[in-house]
Amino acid sequence: MKLLVCIKQVPDLESRFKPAADGLWFDENDLAWRLNEYDEYAVEQAVQLKEQLGGEAELTVLSIGPDRVVEAIKKALAMGADKAVHVQDIAAHQKDPWQIASTIAAYAGEQGFDLIFTGMQSQDRGSAQVGVLVAELLGLASATTLVGFSYADGVVQAKRELEGGMKGLVNLRLPALVTCQLGLNTPRYPTLPNIMKAKKKEIRPIPVAELLREEPLAPTTSFYAPARKGGGLVLEGEPSETALKLVNILKEKTAVLR
Amino acid sequence: MKALLVCEVREGKLLDSSYELMTFADRLGAEKVAVLVGSEGTAPQFDGRVYLVDAATLGEYNPAAHKAAVLAAVAKEEPDYVVLCHSSYGWDLAPRVAAALKVGQVTEIVAIADGGFEVGCCNAKMRRQVKPAGARAVLTVQAGAFAAAPPQGAPRIEQLEVSADGQGLTFKGYEPAEAKAVDLARAEIIVSAGRGIGKKDNVAVIEALAKAFGGELGASRPVVDAGWVDHSRQVGTTGQTVSPKLYVACGISGAIQHLAGMKKSDFVVAINKDKDAPIGEVADVLVVADVLQFAPVLTAALQK
Numbered sequence A: 001m002k003l004l005v006c007i008k009q010v011p012d013l014e015s016r017f018k019p020a021a022d023g024l025w026f027d028e029n030d031l032a033w034r035l036n037e038y039d040e041y042a043v044e045q046a047v048q049l050k051e052q053l054g055g056e057a058e059l060t061v062l063s064i065g066p067d068r069v070v071e072a073i074k075k076a077l078a079m080g081a082d083k084a085v086h087v088q089d090i091a092a093h094q095k096d097p098w099q100i101a102s103t104i105a106a107y108a109g110e111q112g113f114d115l116i117f118t119g120m121q122s123q124d125r126g127s128a129q130v131g132v133l134v135a136e137l138l139g140l141a142s143a144t145t146l147v148g149f150s151y152a153d154g155v156v157q158a159k160r161e162l163e164g165g166m167k168g169l170v171n172l173r174l175p176a177l178v179t180c181q182l183g184l185n186t187p188r189y190p191t192l193p194n195i196m197k198a199k200k201k202e203i204r205p206i207p208v209a210e211l212l213r214e215e216p217l218a219p220t221t222s223f224y225a226p227a228r229k230g231g232g233l234v235l236e237g238e239p240s241e242t243a244l245k246l247v248n249i250l251k252e253k254t255a256v257l258r
Numbered sequence B: 001m002k003a004l005l006v007c008e009v010r011e012g013k014l015l016d017s018s019y020e021l022m023t024f025a026d027r028l029g030a031e032k033v034a035v036l037v038g039s040e041g042t043a044p045q046f047d048g049r050v051y052l053v054d055a056a057t058l059g060e061y062n063p064a065a066h067k068a069a070v071l072a073a074v075a076k077e078e079p080d081y082v083v084l085c086h087s088s089y090g091w092d093l094a095p096r097v098a099a100a101l102k103v104g105q106v107t108e109i110v111a112i113a114d115g116g117f118e119v120g121c122c123n124a125k126m127r128r129q130v131k132p133a134g135a136r137a138v139l140t141v142q143a144g145a146f147a148a149a150p151p152q153g154a155p156r157i158e159q160l161e162v163s164a165d166g167q168g169l170t171f172k173g174y175e176p177a178e179a180k181a182v183d184l185a186r187a188e189i190i191v192s193a194g195r196g197i198g199k200k201d202n203v204a205v206i207e208a209l210a211k212a213f214g215g216e217l218g219a220s221r222p223v224v225d226a227g228w229v230d231h232s233r234q235v236g237t238t239g240q241t242v243s244p245k246l247y248v249a250c251g252i253s254g255a256i257q258h259l260a261g262m263k264k265s266d267f268v269v270a271i272n273k274d275k276d277a278p279i280g281e282v283a284d285v286l287v288v289a290d291v292l293q294f295a296p297v298l299t300a301a302l303q304k
């Protein structure tokens, strides 16, 4: 069985963001990068399935972006993916979800994957479109927001998370695509031997121009910090003083502390 | 301008969020036409046309068939925008419709900007403005960003016949939410632990603070997913909706899905080492501090 997992590298969200010179996305200087959290669940689920299937499965990981995304690819390889594709694109951040999905579909369409995993969304852009668009472009069954996954005999049994803690139960016949939600599993930490093994795995570079044929359908026209309401009080400083100040405010402003 | 509003039915009931779409369309100044997979009784109440596709034949979740239903209504109405709620239904269906029409999609709109739409990004720390390239677009609207319009009027219902198979997907039914061990909805004070507390052992620090306040322990989702705190204490869209007199968010960034569960709190205190954390937007007091250092000091101050 051929498995694909699509991953994105995103900045640490505790960072401070400021617009880049073009005013369309953030300035990348001084950011720490990591594997998109939702994609970690996707990688883990794909690796678990590969383990379940034993020798007959091959897991490819794909990421689009500049050279730095190889770090995220290496993490997925160290978690257990067999090989990787790096779609080289220094301007990936300017592409809209349609272009990203088209690029992935152009690669995946030739490979005939049985099951594709993506995160339900990226942590930075949060468009929640790419997975489903890839499935639609390839004509695959797909389900989003998985918090439960099992596989047997060509059928994925999935649990979709709905609002308020309710779940929707769906079966997907392969070939299919699923998008993974927080809490689907517990992603493993790559062990040192696996990190070493990953160094020998193939990362195939493909220039984005070989795959992308589409113009954006939903381009970003500006990027900025939201206007702060700024109503709240900010307390900083020595904890014991701040704590006393806070207690006094709570006594004054709320009915719960006397 | 015309907006086709894709209303949402679950377990035979129209979801209230469908009326948020009405408000959104009014804000756009668009004519409203609705489409839903449901039954007569689930049609939204407004003065306009509703395309009704029978849920008894299509089922409540069958993305390929629901896509076909929306596309059938699009073919009849030629709307400028197809609008859905950004919900588990909407974010699943929207890209399917966008792909079929080959038009752009704008996800989780929080505001209408001149000629475009505003969406949050980077965990609500930043915003983008997006302008769809073509004349038509698919939009999803952030839950709660546009207050629900009151139901009023009588729709003119037109049945649509749609047939489509599941494209390899079969819906097997719903699994109800787990029974709640604690009813946070009744708590007057909630002190919640977020991922910022770092590890399971530190839950005790937040628990001690909750106790000093005489309140209940709550949690954000990653803390629950990691198994540090029971799911029944999760606050947010997929947890509980709470409205205590005091909500103390410890090491919680303030993602929209968390805010959705706690923004009705009377008074919000956030303890976060990041002054820019979006929780600051809803906090009456933001204490910029390491919560592991600050919480014990606050606990002691409360015990005095």
Ligand SMILES: Cc1cc2nc3c(=O)[nH]c(=O)nc-3n(C[C@H](O)[C@H](O)[C@H](O)COP(=O)(O)OP(=O)(O)OC[C@H]3O[C@@H](n4cnc5c(N)ncnc54)[C@H](O)[C@@H]3O)c2cc1C
Residues within 6 Å of the ligand: A014, A182, B193, B194, B195, B196, B197, B219, B220, B221, B222, B223, B234, B235, B236, B237, B238, B239, B240, B250, B251, B252, B253, B254, B255, B256, B257, B258, B261, B271, B272, B273, B274, B277, B289, B290, B291, B292
């Ligand atoms: C469909 C869907 C449904 C969801 N439902 C929910 C839900 O019901 N409830 C929910 O909570 N989330 C939900 N989420 C997840 C949500 O998007 C966020 O991922 C989550 O709320 C983040 O939790 P957090 O704030 O604890 O962690 P993070 O976002 O990681 O934030 C941690 C915060 O702690 C601060 N911090 C770190 N260390 C310290 C320290 N030592 N002292 C003080 N502060 C520190 C950081 O500055 C940061 O602001 C949902 C997501 C999706 C996609």
